[in-house]
Amino acid sequence: MSEYKDQAIELLEEYGDTVDVYYTQFLEVAFFLKVPANYGLVIGFLKRKLPQLTEEQLGFLVGEITSAYHDSV
Secondary structure, X not given: OHHHHHHHHHHHXXXXXXXXXXXXXXXXXXXXXXXXXXXXXXXXXXHHHXXXXXXXXXXXXXXXXXXXXXXXX
């Protein structure tokens, strides 16, 4: 369990800010184009920007980022 926690922390430290920027860009473009921003489109967009990460890793990062937004509201 500790190994998974260490990997999650490392993933957040290395890619958290980058995924946050790309996620925000995606939302801005989706809003401008009036396209529904669903989870599949977000992961597809991020996968093109960060092909070295798996969909599971991207999903984890998006989940952490969006939960941070919801916690501050």
